[in-house]
Amino acid sequence: MRASLDGGMADRVSSAAVTAQCREIFRAWGMTTEHARVTAERLEYADLHGVDSHGIALLPLYARLRAENRINFRPEPRLLRDTPVIALIDADGGLGQIAGTRATLLAIEKARAVGLAAVAVRNSNHFGAAGAYAMLGAEAGLLGMAFSAAWDAAIVPTHGAEARFGTNPLAFAAPAGEEPPFCFDVATSTVAIGKLRLAELHGRPLESGWALDGSGAVTTDPKAALASRLLTPLGGTPQLSSHKGYGLAALVEILSTMLSGASYCVSRDREKPALDVGHFFMAIDPSAFRADGGFEADVAGMMGVLRETRPARAGQPVIAPGDPEARAFADRSVNGIPLPQTLVKQVREIAADCKAAWLL
Amino acid sequence: MRASLDGGMADRVSSAAVTAQCREIFRAWGMTTEHARVTAERLEYADLHGVDSHGIALLPLYARLRAENRINFRPEPRLLRDTPVIALIDADGGLGQIAGTRATLLAIEKARAVGLAAVAVRNSNHFGAAGAYAMLGAEAGLLGMAFSAAWDAAIVPTHGAEARFGTNPLAFAAPAGEEPPFCFDVATSTVAIGKLRLAELHGRPLESGWALDGSGAVTTDPKAALASRLLTPLGGTPQLSSHKGYGLAALVEILSTMLSGASYCVSRDREKPALDVGHFFMAIDPSAFRADGGFEADVAGMMGVLRETRPARAGQPVIAPGDPEARAFADRSVNGIPLPQTLVKQVREIAADCKAAWLL
Numbered sequence: 021m022r023a024s025l026d027g028g029m030a031d032r033v034s035s036a037a038v039t040a041q042c043r044e045i046f047r048a049w050g051m052t053t054e055h056a057r058v059t060a061e062r063l064e065y066a067d068l069h070g071v072d073s074h075g076i077a078l079l080p081l082y083a084r085l086r087a088e089n090r091i092n093f094r095p096e097p098r099l100l101r102d103t104p105v106i107a108l109i110d111a112d113g114g115l116g117q118i119a120g121t122r123a124t125l126l127a128i129e130k131a132r133a134v135g136l137a138a139v140a141v142r143n144s145n146h147f148g149a150a151g152a153y154a155m156l157g158a159e160a161g162l163l164g165m166a167f168s169a170a171w172d173a174a175i176v177p178t179h180g181a182e183a184r185f186g187t188n189p190l191a192f193a194a195p196a197g198e199e200p201p202f203c204f205d206v207a208t209s210t211v212a213i214g215k216l217r218l219a220e221l222h223g224r225p226l227e228s229g230w231a232l233d234g235s236g237a238v239t240t241d242p243k244a245a246l247a248s249r250l251l252t253p254l255g256g257t258p259q260l261s262s263h264k265g266y267g268l269a270a271l272v273e274i275l276s277t278m279l280s281g282a283s284y285c286v287s288r289d290r291e292k293p294a295l296d297v298g299h300f301f302m303a304i305d306p307s308a309f310r311a312d313g314g315f316e317a318d319v320a321g322m323m324g325v326l327r328e329t330r331p332a333r334a335g336q337p338v339i340a341p342g343d344p345e346a347r348a349f350a351d352r353s354v355n356g357i358p359l360p361q362t363l364v365k366q367v368r369e370i371a372a373d374c375k376a377a378w379l380l
Numbered sequence: 381m382r383a384s385l386d387g388g389m390a391d392r393v394s395s396a397a398v399t400a401q402c403r404e405i406f407r408a409w410g411m412t413t414e415h416a417r418v419t420a421e422r423l424e425y426a427d428l429h430g431v432d433s434h435g436i437a438l439l440p441l442y443a444r445l446r447a448e449n450r451i452n453f454r455p456e457p458r459l460l461r462d463t464p465v466i467a468l469i470d471a472d473g474g475l476g477q478i479a480g481t482r483a484t485l486l487a488i489e490k491a492r493a494v495g496l497a498a499v500a501v502r503n504s505n506h507f508g509a510a511g512a513y514a515m516l517g518a519e520a521g522l523l524g525m526a527f528s529a530a531w532d533a534a535i536v537p538t539h540g541a542e543a544r545f546g547t548n549p550l551a552f553a554a555p556a557g558e559e560p561p562f563c564f565d566v567a568t569s570t571v572a573i574g575k576l577r578l579a580e581l582h583g584r585p586l587e588s589g590w591a592l593d594g595s596g597a598v599t600t601d602p603k604a605a606l607a608s609r610l611l612t613p614l615g616g617t618p619q620l621s622s623h624k625g626y627g628l629a630a631l632v633e634i635l636s637t638m639l640s641g642a643s644y645c646v647s648r649d650r651e652k653p654a655l656d657v658g659h660f661f662m663a664i665d666p667s668a669f670r671a672d673g674g675f676e677a678d679v680a681g682m683m684g685v686l687r688e689t690r691p692a693r694a695g696q697p698v699i700a701p702g703d704p705e706a707r708a709f710a711d712r713s714v715n716g717i718p719l720p721q722t723l724v725k726q727v728r729e730i731a732a733d734c735k736a737a738w739l740l
Contacts, residue, residue, distance in 0.1 A: 106495040135466040180689040180698040192631045204627035227619045236692025256620045259587045267564035267701045271552045278678040279669045318638040329540040332596025338540040341627045
């Protein structure tokens with residue numbers, strides 16, 4: 021048992037048990053066996069790779085969306101367009117992991133055949149960690165990319181006082197041969213809402229540049245920031261080039277929403293229960309570009325150079341993108357997933373509520 | 381005449397004259413008529429759209445690279461790979477505008493046929509403004525994307541004290557129907573070196589988070605920052621999530637360098653004069669994904685929503701990505717390009733040195 025991020029104590033539970041628990045609950049919520057398996061697998065990626073906010077910890081959010089009738093648990097995703105290079109999928113209102121996984125696997129299959137492919141998804145929902153999809157590409161020996169919009173706006177454009185984008189994540193992963201893959205998986209906000217909650221919990225002020233109060237002014241008060249839910253785009257302030265994070269959030273929105281024909285969060289029809297979230301997935305086969313097969317070694321070489329960068333402070337080495345994920349995986353695949361007691365209690369209530377077996 | 385950004389006075393000169401002057405100098409440097417035309421056109425984009433650092437103002441840099449024998453002015457770019465979906469071009473050491481334009485037009489042609497295409501370029505050089513290539517896509521009714529590495533490292537990984545990436549720009553443009561296109565064109569550093577020079581010129585301190593001194597500590601002293609040439613990745617500090625800008629710079633490096641087989645700037649063979657810069661270009665046809673043709677109207681709609689965002693301060697409205705470029709174009713295509721006298725003097729010396737006609 022160890023102290024977890026939220027201050028409570030955490031037990032280690034095998035990822036097999038965590039994933040089986042998620043599957044049980046998804047089944048009890050009405051998913052097919054196959055959909056429950058796929059959805060739990062995408063959460064397992066996050067738990068195994070240290071993305072604690074996007075694994076089993078998503079169940080309370082999904083339970084709330086279920087209570088609000090926001091999720092179709094028996095979706096029949098439809099392939100609306102399908103060419104050798106692109107595809108478009110209607111997710112039929114199901115959780116994004118279902119259509120997102122299908123879209124990613126389809127992009128991988130196409131990219132293997134023609135070098136490059138993209139699949140857009142509309143009428144979807146929360147899809148978990150963007151990195152889970154990008155890493156499917158890297159595991160297949162390809163560059164994987166994933167983008168998603170969201171249904172609730174949180175990111176405020178530079179100079180604004182209203183949210184205009186979700187946290188609009190993007191992820192990118194690339195194989196590095198025998199080394200763990202390059203992996204980059206981020207929201208386009210400066211920080212996630214979770215960081216504001218953590219500061220409130222610990223009674224600490226926010227970093228200046230993380231969030232805004234209701235008037236659009238920078239605030240360091242976690243209560244004011246959690247009340248307004250106004251996050252800055254990456255960059256934080258106009259002086260530190262928040263227009264770049266703003267543009268990135270918009271880029272993710274265009275790829276996820278406008279290309280697929282999903283709903284832009286600000287303009288979404290709020291009368292309808294469906295959240296109509298859009299995603300965008302891409303895969304690139306490096307061997308299509310380079311006959312010499314040197315891509316993976318070059319990526320690994322760059323990551324090595326990055327790790328050997330002289331650090332600004334002794335004891336705080338430079339890490340390569342993907343290192344935290346690889347370290348968490350090495351630890352957790354052996355020692356299990358640390359589950360805070362508060363989360364276990366929440367999941368226990370969810371399982372009891374839907375009469376799912378208790379496996380943790 | 382008006383005060384220009386660098387503090388000197390600026391005259392307005394028609395873009396036709398500015399572009400003709402660039403062409404004359406490129407011809408005098410040995411370029412073919414066609415290569416001189418194409419290269420000058422990419423600079424013209426920057427001058428017309430307000431990207432002052434990447435138009436005719438690049439001539440002094442190019443003259444220095446020429447003096448160092450870094451540029452092949454008679455390149456014969458070769459198409460090393462060419463499929464319906466991807467291509468790879470060897471730029472033969474020429475300025476990046478030549479192979480970059482060919483790569484972009486090839487990506488556009490392929491994307492029109494199959495929906496999505498990408499072209500990688502290696503053995504290239506400085507290519508000007510990334511936005512010039514992305515906007516060629518938007519003008520053709522497609523989403524255009526451009527990425528480039530650089531030969532000199534400037535961006536320092538989070539927690540590091542050494543530069544590991546160039547300013548690694550990325551650009552993305554999307555058509556918005558009758559409205560000016562969405563355009564996003566940024567370096568993945570927090571700011572460009574030019575902002576440090578400007579602060580020094582005006583005797584102002586830097587914003588904390590723009591740059592580091594030689595030990596890797598944040599500095600607000602422009603002299604220290606210009607001596608070390610250590611720029612932060614977007615985000616600025618670890619507290620404001622500079623690991624996200626770091627990951628973006630690495631993503632641009634992987635797409636530009638590792639996919640094309642160009643040289644990673646840190647590992648480049650410094651004995652060779654060729655800089656071996658890599659670029660990556662992509663085009664996406666929105667009509668391949670959406671039968672309803674609603675993409676452009678949805679992008680225009682989102683940009684309208686963004687502009688109508690309630691501002692944090694009266695008098696400082698929210699703008700949409702692409703608005704500054706569109707405004708500069710509306711002004712400069714009629715009233716000409718503002719050229720600082722110091723720049724005109726530099727270009728005059730360059731023209732005299734290579735015996736190019738003087739047209740400004």
